Amino acid sequence: MSAATVASPPGRPSLAGDSLTLTCRALAHWRREPGPLAGALAFDILIVLMFAYLFGGALQVPGGGSYREFLMPGMFAMTMLFGISQTTMAVSADAERGVTDRHRSMPVSRLAPLLGRALADMLFAVVTLAVMLLAGLAVGWRAHGGPGDTLAALGLILLLRFALTWVGIYLGLVTNGAGAVTAVQTLEFPLGFLSSAFVAPSTMPAWLGAVAEWNPLSATVGATRELFGNPGWGGEGWIAAYHPLLAVLWPLALVAVFVPLSLRRYRALGG
Amino acid sequence: MEHAIITQGLCKRYGDTAALDGFDLRVPPGTVCGLLGPNGAGKTTAVRILATLLRFDAGRAVVAGLDVARQAERVRYRIGLVGQRPAVDEALSGRENLVIFGRLFHLGRAPARRRATELLERFGLADAGGAPVRTYSGGMRRRLDLAVGMIRTPSVLFLDEPTTALDPRGRNEVWESVRDLVRAGTTVLLTTQYLDEADQLADRICVLDAGRVVAEGTPDALKARLGGDRIDLVVRDAGDLAAAADRLRRVATADPVVDPDRRAVSAQVDDRAGALTEVLRALDADGVTVADVALRRPTLDEVFLRLTGRPAERVDATVRVPA
Numbered sequence: 001m002s003a004a005t006v007a008s009p010p011g012r013p014s015l016a017g018d019s020l021t022l023t024c025r026a027l028a029h030w031r032r033e034p035g036p037l038a039g040a041l042a043f044d045i046l047i048v049l050m051f052a053y054l055f056g057g058a059l060q061v062p063g064g065g066s067y068r069e070f071l072m073p074g075m076f077a078m079t080m081l082f083g084i085s086q087t088t089m090a091v092s093a094d095a096e097r098g099v100t101d102r103h104r105s106m107p108v109s110r111l112a113p114l115l116g117r118a119l120a121d122m123l124f125a126v127v128t129l130a131v132m133l134l135a136g137l138a139v140g141w142r143a144h145g146g147p148g149d150t151l152a153a154l155g156l157i158l159l160l161r162f163a164l165t166w167v168g169i170y171l172g173l174v175t176n177g178a179g180a181v182t183a184v185q186t187l188e189f190p191l192g193f194l195s196s197a198f199v200a201p202s203t204m205p206a207w208l209g210a211v212a213e214w215n216p217l218s219a220t221v222g223a224t225r226e227l228f229g230n231p232g233w234g235g236e237g238w239i240a241a242y243h244p245l246l247a248v249l250w251p252l253a254l255v256a257v258f259v260p261l262s263l264r265r266y267r268a269l270g271g
Numbered sequence: 272m273e274h275a276i277i278t279q280g281l282c283k284r285y286g287d288t289a290a291l292d293g294f295d296l297r298v299p300p301g302t303v304c305g306l307l308g309p310n311g312a313g314k315t316t317a318v319r320i321l322a323t324l325l326r327f328d329a330g331r332a333v334v335a336g337l338d339v340a341r342q343a344e345r346v347r348y349r350i351g352l353v354g355q356r357p358a359v360d361e362a363l364s365g366r367e368n369l370v371i372f373g374r375l376f377h378l379g380r381a382p383a384r385r386r387a388t389e390l391l392e393r394f395g396l397a398d399a400g401g402a403p404v405r406t407y408s409g410g411m412r413r414r415l416d417l418a419v420g421m422i423r424t425p426s427v428l429f430l431d432e433p434t435t436a437l438d439p440r441g442r443n444e445v446w447e448s449v450r451d452l453v454r455a456g457t458t459v460l461l462t463t464q465y466l467d468e469a470d471q472l473a474d475r476i477c478v479l480d481a482g483r484v485v486a487e488g489t490p491d492a493l494k495a496r497l498g499g500d501r502i503d504l505v506v507r508d509a510g511d512l513a514a515a516a517d518r519l520r521r522v523a524t525a526d527p528v529v530d531p532d533r534r535a536v537s538a539q540v541d542d543r544a545g546a547l548t549e550v551l552r553a554l555d556a557d558g559v560t561v562a563d564v565a566l567r568r569p570t571l572d573e574v575f576l577r578l579t580g581r582p583a584e585r586v587d588a589t590v591r592v593p594a
Contacts, residue, residue, distance in 0.1 A: 018375060021371060021374040022375075025360070025371050028360075028362075028363055028371070032362045032363060032403060033362045097357075097358060098354040098357070099358045099359075099360070101352070101354055101358065102352060102358040102372075103375070105323060105350065105352040106347055106372075106375055107344060107348050107377065108375050269324075
């Protein structure tokens with residue numbers, strides 16, 4: 001045994017240092033087992049192709065315009081939403097296998113395992129978004145706004161992902177195993193499809209359209225359609241006019257709620 | 272002498288049930304204390320509280336001279352925890368696991384790598400260090416788990432059922448590693464459901480029932496209180512069962528228990544080898560064919576039932592032979 005390591009004074013728990021170590025851990029996982037990530041990307045691309053070529057012909061954009069141009073901003077937000085499965089599963093698997101208990105028994109900053117997870121998932125979100133942009137360009141989608149508008153749109157998409165990551169972390173902390181899968185799917189499907197991602201809310205029954213227009217996902221989709229200069233961003237509900245503002249406020253609200261909730265849950269794990 | 276672990280009147284409730292109900296424990300430094308008890312006795316709750324994972328409702332807990340409730344952060348630098356299932360990353364190599372956990376214990380990059388190499392060697396994993404944990408045997412995983420728990424050479428190591436689901440070889444490997452740690456001065460609190468595990472490793476044993484200590488002492492002292500070993504006999508022909516029970520009764524210290532379905536008879540004896548020889552010789556002379564024979568320690572079930580004053584035999588599965 002090395003006396004030097006043992007006698008060295010304990011470093012202070014550092015939020016930044018511990019979080020980065022745990023981000024590296026997640027990256028090491030992906031390097032060793034890239035299968036699930038490749039699968040997730042393939043699924044995203046498949047959905048794009050399905051909507052662009054299979055359903056797209058039957059779908060009309062109110063006010064005219066290309067359905068593929070309408071579709072892609074919805075797809076960008078949708079893949080950010082689907083990404084939280086990854087987050088929830090990873091958090092829940094750590095808890096189930098005792099890794100979370102081990103971290104909690106160690107002098108690791110309390111927020112670090114959660115923040116480390118969030119950072120790693122954001123890195124993957126950037127990769128996902130890049131792949132989706134390429135897929136979009138391949139099916140004929142284009143960003144018509146200036147570089148500033150385009151960057152702002154990409155920023156809003158990633159902001160949504162960051163907020164949803166914390167929802168995913170919280171779900172992973174309060175569920176386990178099969179329960180985690182169910183919880184994520186129960187969240188993803190209504191949130192994803194009851195939105196303006198694939199169809200315009202104006203084509204839905206009035207009450208459903210209202211739900212869809214209030215959906216946080218629709219705010220980001222509406223705002224990014226406008227920034228990309230893609231068709232279909234207007235909508236007739238008054239709330240649609242506030243989508244750019246809501247695309248910032250909704251994610252901030254989710255972060256403000258789910259970061260403290262997750263942290264509290266993490267501290268109190270196991271009663 | 273300052274104790275490595277002290278608990279006084281520790282209580283933890285979940286709703287209406289008390290997981291711990293006035294749990295008192297003192298473990299001298301550099302010794303192994305075995306916490307023994309059936310499922311639900313409170314063993315894991317006790318370990319989780321002492322490892323700062325769980326808050327408690329009343330009482331006091333001190334680990335390595337630090338108050339668990341008020342100085343949890345400092346306690347975490349002095350303890351290691353090895354839970355019921357290996358808490359390591361299956362996808363990563365043994366070395367990667369050790370380096371990452373070393374970094375989380377706030378060792379620098381180079382010291383964390385050095386420590387990983389040392390521990391891989393010490394736990395007999397040097398050759399497998401680069402391979403993913405997924406490819407390890409159960410015993411190797413457990414050893415890696417122990418190695419992670421030893422990164423900072425903890426003053427106190429908590430082992431919660433460390434050999435559950437391991438084959439005998441894996442258990443032996445883990446026991447060897449634990450003995451090494453204790454020789455180096457670590458205090459170990461071990462929970463187990465296996466009497467022989469506590470017997471192998473522990474200097475003292477505490478038997479827990481319903482959140483309290485119901486018996487405490489050295490393994491030998493406890494065993495003396497618990498009575499002797501048991502002989503289990505299985506005969507080839509069901510018709511010989513009564514004769515076998517009769518022969519066994521003559522060497523036993525209590526009435527034998529007969530299980531007609533298994534053609535088995537079992538009884539407690541004092542002089543293990545003598546009784547076994549005598550009964551086999553007698554059955555041979557009677558022309559009774561013995562299909563299987565075993566000399567075994569009382570199971571934890573039997574020990575526990577005796578300690579808590581409840582009947583030592585289960586009446587649902589067995590039939591008592593009339594004397």
